[in-house]
Amino acid sequence: MVATLMLGASASARAQGVRPYTVVGDAIPASLTGAPGDPERGLKIVTNRQVGLCLLCHSGPYPEERFQGTMAPTLAGAGTRWSEGQLRLRMVDAARISPETIMPPYYRVDGLTRVAPGFRGKTILTAEQIEDVVAYLKTLKN
């Protein structure tokens, strides 16, 4: 596959504190922070319904968590299905892969409509949180 290089974040996004990243194919190979994330913190983000919001739509290997979603594939095995870079792009801005996806853009502030004032100009997760979640999802092997 021919690798395509795209500059991730636009100038206005950079001004609002979104770090630039490089998309290669369907992945962002490099850490947004330049450092690996912490999978234990990632697990806490994923299962927190106010922070990660993941279990609203996804289910996962959490028998103790009630009320998991069925709108999206299970997180179980995500680390087998996807590489670290693929997971990162799917977190950052999954619409780049599939424009019709319902996966929210966790690290994008551009191209959104009527964002509530308290969230305007802010990403759903910070770069550090994205890296923690990516590090955690990598551990979800089949």
Place this chain on the structure above:
Amino acid sequence: MEKRLRLVAPALAIVLAAIASLAFAEIPLSQRRSGYEQMSREVKAMQDDDTSNPASLSVLDGEALWTRREGSAQKSCADCHHDAETSMRGVSARYPAFDAAKRRPLDIEQRINLCRTEKQQATPLPFESRDLLALTAYLGKQSRGMPIAVISDDDTKPFIEAGRQIYARRQGQLNLSCQNCHDDNAGQKLAGVELPQGHPTGYPLYRLEWQSLGSLQRRLRNCLFGMRAEPYAYGADEYVDLELFLMWRARGMTVETPAVRP
């Protein structure tokens, strides 16, 4: 290569059109379901029995308001409209309805307030106020069991279309549209809750989560809040257009007002 492209292009166009129509698929009329059908037996029973339906008190309040003289004109609703059980039968089922003077559709709340300001010379009732909810519940009750029958004609079509566009538009930090959940994923679970198709068959309704009666606009605000989107102001044209589209989408379904929902 060029020849192959010429062969592939129409096929590709068909595939793309199929994908586009899938993405914007509306629920077939025969497959529409009221949120009522997804409720537990206990909550259904609560709605079905007027003596246990917590909205019944508001309906009684509305009945009392119907005959109360208001404003500097000292007129009651009943002074012009007489017995609501006959004059208001089927009215709510047609709202939002086009108002020739305003050149746009009004919802039932706005229609009541227009009567208040113009006929009763009274101040409009605030959205979500006890009295406005009571009156809309009382009026809605007069259409209970009747089919939703908003009018789609040259006057209303542009507003139905405007509502449809709001329904389909991605909004908020989570970048979701109404359609993403209530058409494309209806029946799936959002956390533990089965997503309804979102037909406004029972408003105003008593929501156990609210512990009160509330309007459709209040419910729409809840969803916008969840999408991390900026809500519209109560009474905004966008809400009324969306209400009109949703009622048109639910055309023919049975009015349940005052409904009960979890």
